[in-house]
Amino acid sequence: xxxxxxxxxxxxxxxxxxxxxxxxxxxxxxxxxxxxxxxxxxxxxxxxxxxxxxxxxxxxxxxxxxxxxxxxxxxxxxxxxxxxxxxxxxxxxxxxxxxxxxxxxxxxxxxxxxxxxxxxxxxxxxxxxxxxxxxxxxxxxxxxxxxxxxxxxxxxxxxxxxxxxxxxxxxxxxxxxxxxxxxxxxxxxxxxxxxxxxxxxxxxxxxxxxxxxxxxxxxxxxxxxxxxxxxxxxxxxxxxxxxxxxxxxxxxxxxxxxxxxxxxxxxxxxxxxxxxxxxxxxxxxxxxxxxxxxxxxxxxxxxxxxxxxxxxxxxxxxxxxxxxxxxxxxxxxxxxxxxxxxxxxxxxxxxxxxxxxxxxxxxxxxxxxxxxxxxxxxxxxxxxxxxxxxxxxxxxxxxxxxxxxxxxxxxxxxxxxxxxxxxxxxxxxxxxxxxxxxxxxxxxxxxxxxxxxxxxxxxxxxxxxxxxxxxxxxxxxxxxxxxxxxxxxxxxxxxxxxxxxxxxxxxxxxxxxxxxxxxxxxxxxxxxxxxxxxxxxxxxxxxxxxxxxxxxxxxxxxxxxxxxxxxxxxxxxxxxxxxxxxxxxxxxxxxxxxxxxxxxxxxxxxxxxxxxxxxxxxxxxxxxxxxxxxxxxxxxxxxxxxxxxxxxxxxxxxxxxxxxxxxxxxxxxxxxxxxxx
Numbered sequence: 158x159x160x161x162x163x164x165x166x167x168x169x170x171x172x173x174x175x176x177x178x179x180x181x182x183x184x185x186x187x188x189x190x191x192x193x194x195x196x197x198x199x200x201x202x203x204x205x206x207x208x209x210x211x212x213x214x215x216x217x218x219x220x221x222x223x224x225x226x227x228x229x230x231x232x233x234x235x236x237x238x239x240x241x242x243x244x245x246x247x248x249x250x251x252x253x254x255x256x257x258x259x260x261x262x263x264x265x266x267x268x269x270x271x272x273x274x275x276x277x278x279x280x281x282x283x284x285x286x287x288x289x290x291x292x293x294x295x296x297x298x299x300x301x302x303x304x305x306x307x308x309x310x311x312x313x314x315x316x317x318x319x320x321x322x323x324x325x326x327x328x329x330x331x332x333x334x335x336x337x338x339x340x341x342x343x344x345x346x347x348x349x350x351x352x353x354x355x356x357x358x359x360x361x362x363x364x365x366x367x368x369x370x371x372x373x374x375x376x377x378x379x380x381x382x383x384x385x386x387x388x389x390x391x392x393x394x395x396x397x398x399x400x401x402x403x404x405x406x407x408x409x410x411x412x413x414x415x416x417x418x419x420x421x422x423x424x425x426x427x428x429x430x431x432x433x434x435x436x437x438x439x440x441x442x443x444x445x446x447x448x449x450x451x452x453x454x455x456x457x458x459x460x461x462x463x464x465x466x467x468x469x470x471x472x473x474x475x476x477x478x479x480x481x482x483x484x485x486x487x488x489x490x491x492x493x494x495x496x497x498x499x500x501x502x503x504x505x506x507x508x509x510x511x512x513x514x515x516x517x518x519x520x521x522x523x524x525x526x527x528x529x530x531x532x533x534x535x536x537x538x539x540x541x542x543x544x545x546x547x548x549x550x551x552x553x554x555x556x557x558x559x560x561x562x563x564x565x566x567x568x569x570x571x572x573x574x575x576x577x578x579x580x581x582x583x584x585x586x587x588x589x590x591x592x593x594x595x596x597x598x599x600x601x602x603x604x605x606x607x608x609x610x611x612x613x614x615x616x617x618x619x620x621x622x623x624x625x626x627x628x629x630x631x632x633x634x635x636x637x638x639x640x641x642x643x644x645x646x647x648x649x650x651x652x653x654x655x656x657x658x659x660x661x662x663x664x665x666x667x668x669x670x671x672x673x674x675x676x677x678x679x680x681x682x683x684x685x686x687x688x689x690x691x692x693x694x695x696x697x698x699x700x701x702x703x704x705x706x707x708x709x710x711x712x713x714x715x716x717x718x719x720x721x722x723x724x725x726x727x728x729x730x731x732x733x734x735x736x737x738x739x740x741x742x743x744x745x746x747x748x749x750x751x752x753x754x755x756x757x758x759x760x761x762x763x764x765x766x767x768x769x770x771x772x773x774x775x776x777x778x779x780x781x782x783x784x785x786x787x788x789x790x791x792x793x794x795x796x797x798x799x800x801x802x803x804x805x806x807x808x809x810x811x812x813x814x815x816x817x818x819x820x821x822x823x824x825x826x827x828x829x830x831x832x833x834x
Contacts, residue, residue, distance in 0.1 A: 164193070164205050164206075164207060165205070165206045165207070166193045166194070166203040166204060166205055166206065167203065167204060167206055167217065168201040168202065168203060168204075169181055169196075169201065169202050169204070172204070172213075172217070175213055175216045175217060176209075176213050181204060184209075184210070185204070189210060190204055190205075190208050190209050190210070191204065191205045191208035192204055192205075193205050238271060238274070238275070239267070239271055240267060240270050240271045240274055243266070243267045243270035243271065243338055244263065244264075244267040246338045247262070247263040247266045247267055247338065247342075248263050250339075250342070258342075264316075265316070265317070265318055266338070266341045266342065268316055268317045269317050269318060269319050269341050270333070270338060270341060272308065272317050272319055273319070273329070273330055273333050276304055276330060277330075277334075279300070279304075280300065301323045301326060301327050302323050304323075304326060305320075305321050305322060305323045305326050306321075308320075308321050308326065329341075359391070360402060360406070362382065362385075363378060363382055363394075363399055363402050364402060364403075364406045364409065364410055366378040366381060366382065367399065367402070367403045367406075367410045367414070368409070368410045368413035368414050369414070370413070370414060370416075372414065374396075375396040375397075375399040375400045375403065376396040376399075378396075378399045379393075379394055379395060379396045379398070379399050382394060382399075408424060411423070411424060412424065421542075432474055432475060432476075432550075433473075433474050433475040434475070434625065435475060435622050435623070435625040435626040435627070435630065436473060436475050436478075436619060436622035436623040436625070436626050437473065437504075437512055437513075437514050437515060437623070437626055437630065437631065437632075438474075438475065438514070438515045438516065438626070438630065439473070439474045439475070439514065439515070439516045439517075439518060440471050440472065440473055440474070440480065440500070440514045440516070440517045440518065440534075440535065441471075441472045441474050441517075441518040441519075441549050441550050441551040442469065442470065442471040442472065442481075442493070442496060442497075442517070442518070442519055442551060443469070443470065443519075443520060443549060443551045443552060443555075444467050444468065444469045444470075444488035444492065444493075444522075445467070445468050445469075445470065445555040446465050446466075446467055446468075447465055447466050447467065447468045447484075447563070447600075447604055448465070448559050448563045448569055448570045448571060448572070449465065449466070449563055449566060449568050449569060449570060449600050449603055449604070450462055450463060450464065450465060450568040450569075450570050450587075450591075450594050450600075451464050451465070451466070451568065451594055451595050451596060451597055451599060451600035452464070452591070452592070452594045452595070452596055453596070453597060462587075462591040462592075462594055463570075464597075465570060466484050466485070466486065466597075466600055466601065466604060467484070467485050467486060467487055467488050467492065468482060468483075468484055468604055469482060469483045469484075469485070469488060469492045469493055469495070469496040470482050470496065470551055470554065470555075470608075471496050471497060471499075471500040472550060472551045472554055473514075473619065473622075474518075474550045475619070475622045476615055476618050476619055476622060477550065477554050477557075477615070478611075478612070478615045478616075478618075478619040479554075479608050479611050479612060480500045480503055480504070481496045481497060481498075481499040481500020481501070481503055482496055482499055482608050483495035483496035483498075483499055484601055484604055484605070488522065489523070490523045490526045490527055490530075493519075493522075493523070493527055493530070494527070494530050494643065497530055497531075497533075497534050497643065498643040498689075500534065501534055501634055501639055501643065502689070502691055504634070507619075507620070507623070508623065510633060510634075511633070511634035511635075511636070511639055512631060512632060512633060512634055513533075513534055513535055513536060513632040513633070513634045514534060514535045514536070514632075515535070515536050515537065515630055515632065516535060516536065516537045516538075516539060517531050517534065517535035517537070517538055517539070518539055518540070518541055518549060519531060519538070519540050519541070520540065520541055520549070521540050521541075521543055524540060529642065530642055530643075533634075533638060533639070533641075533642040533643070534634065536632055558607060558611070559572070562607045562610070563607075566603065567590055567593060567594075568593075568594045568595060568600070569582055570582070636695055636697075636708060637697055637706060637708050639689070640687045640688065640689060640695075640696070640697035640708075641687065641697060641699065641706065643689070644687030644688055644689055644696075644697055645687065645688055645689070645690065646685055646686070646687060647660045647661060647662055647685070647686045647688070649661075650683035650684060650685055650701060651683065651684050651686060651698075652680070652682075652683055652684070653676070653677070653679075653680040653684070656668055656712070657669055657670040657709075657712050658670070658671075658684065658686070658698060658709055660686040660696070662686070662688055662690075662693065662696075663690070667693065667711065668711070668712035669686075669696055669698075669709035669710060669711055669712060670709060670710060670712050671698070671707045671708070671709045671710070672710075672732075672736050673707055674736075674739060674740055674743050676698075676707045677740060679700070679705060682700045682701065682705065683700070683701050684698040684699065684700060684701075685698070685699045685700075685701065686698055686699075686709075687699060693711065694710065694711050695708060695709065695710050695711070696708075696709050697709070713729040715729070715730060
């Protein structure tokens with residue numbers, strides 16, 4: 158519908174349901190209805206409403222009570238076209254605080270721009286040619302009156318928030334013509350047009366109060382701020398204003414309010430990583446206060462029920478398999494070392510021999526002391542960043558076992574101190590059943606059973622991951638290296654004896670031997686024996702100064718009676734005999750080298766000694782009388798005899814000392830001679 162010649166017209170389609178198209182055509186042919194516009198390809202037929210028969214005219218007004226205003230607004234509505242450029246502008250618009258327009262506002266402002274664009278086109282047409290509305294030029298006052306009415310009607314088909322007042326609509330249009338798209342953005346965004354906190358100093362003062370670690374409420378901060386403003390004549394604020402500023406400056410306020418740990422875990426950027434694709438690629442370790450109470454009696458006889466043990470876990474991150482663990486009273490370097498020792502020994506139980514991990518992840522606790530231990534069981538050591546618990550999978554593992562195992566126990570102590578009170582166990586119930594809490598040994602068994610169940614449930618999966626571990630990533634851990642770092646000391650040093658090294662371990666005297674010939678050369682040293690109680694077949698001997706190390710094996714015991722001999726005895730006996738032969742040859746070679754190098758010097762020393770008249774006169778150094786009690790006369794006579802013997806001697810012959818070699822074949826006497834000089 159529209160207005161032509163100041164008369165309201167409707168289309169045949171709008172009359173549908175009131176009067177049929179064929180009927181209205183016949184009425185027009187008979188002169189009972191007046192046609193305002195004939196229909197063609199691009200336009201519909203229009204009929205004057207006031208020319209219709211009364212019954213039809215009444216029905217049209219009943220269906221369209223605002224018929225005239227609809228007709229006046231129709232040309233504007235049909236001329237509105239979406240403005241893609243305006244939509245792009247508002248979508249990319251950024252305020253000073255970094256915020257953007259909401260999708261609803263983007264659509265609203267884009268529609269407002271499209272409507273104002275249509276008004277601009279209508280004004281251009283009105284100034285240049287006769288308008289369709291009455292075939293005459295429309296005055297500006299009349300135009301804005303029609304436009305204001307059209308704005309209200311457009312809201313149904315083209316939502317907008319333009320003012321419906323003629324004057325305000327014209328002012329908005331003028332602002333839009335002057336400033337462009339930005340003129341349609343309300344100044345109320347961020348309340349910048351009515352801010353009570355204007356200066357940066359005022360904002361900083363409020364932010365500083367919010368950042369106090371005591372956690373001041375918005376209302377308290379507002380009261381403190383208003384007390385100052387009342388004395389200086391400034392604007393007072395409400396708790397809501399404080400809340401808004403707290404959100405706007407939340408990054409800095411949270412950092413000061415909650416500390417660096419909270420900032421790192423909630424505000425700082427987090428790195429997301431995937432799990433290892435195979436076993437023994439990454440170990441993660443940490444300690445945890447096991448959430449299981451046990452009762453303990455102190456020296457004064459008082460029983461306490463709030464005691465807890467510390468569980469140190471070494472976790473293979475591929476499937477959260479607890480490869481090692483240790484239980485103690487507190488987390489210290491000894492407990493961590495015990496967990497690493499358990500991990501290395503468990504790899505031998507699983508894979509047949511000890512293996513290192515490619516990488517170990519720890520925290521910074523006692524890092525300087527523990528680095529040698531970490532380096533023993535890992536190729537690379539990568540401590541987690543300080544105060545970043547999220548980076549260690551073992552932290553999440555503790556939450557898991559607390560939820561799945563500990564929570565079902567009667568002596569469960571609950572979650573950490575930061576947990577909500579409603580999630581913690583019933584304290585009244587604990588006081589009723591506390592005497593049923595296990596003792597120290599009982600709670601240790603509880604924890605050991607948890608680890609045993611964990612290992613059993615994940616063993617099959619873990620072994621599949623081990624099959625995926627590349628050969629070059631399977632790093633063996635030598636026994637010598639393991640015992641040097643993790644071996645327990647017997648507490649006292651030992652010397653090499655004929656039957657070997659005989660340390661006392663666990664109150665039992667044991668015998669160990671080393672088939673390295675150089676070990677016999679250092680029999681003068683004292684040795685510290687390092688051992689692993691889970692396997693005493695081999696120990697490590699370390700010299701007191703730490704310069705020498707030798708792996709020793711437990712001495713093989715041969716039966717005395719031939720009838721008691723069993724398979725393997727002969728092989729072990731021959732092994733000892735071969736060693737002794739090699740030792741004898743080695744010793745002979747040493748004496749030959751000594752003799753060769755010492756011959757010139759010793760020969761000279763012997764000649765000088767024989768030149769002395771008292772060289773072989775024992776009476777010259779010992780007061781030994783004859784049967785008559787004489788000494789001096791005997792001493793003088795002996796000196797004369799030796800001098801004469803020296804004059805007759807032509808040369809000095811070396812003395813050969815025979816050495817019989819043990820274990821020589823029957824019927825043979827193996828003899829080595831060594832020249833003394």
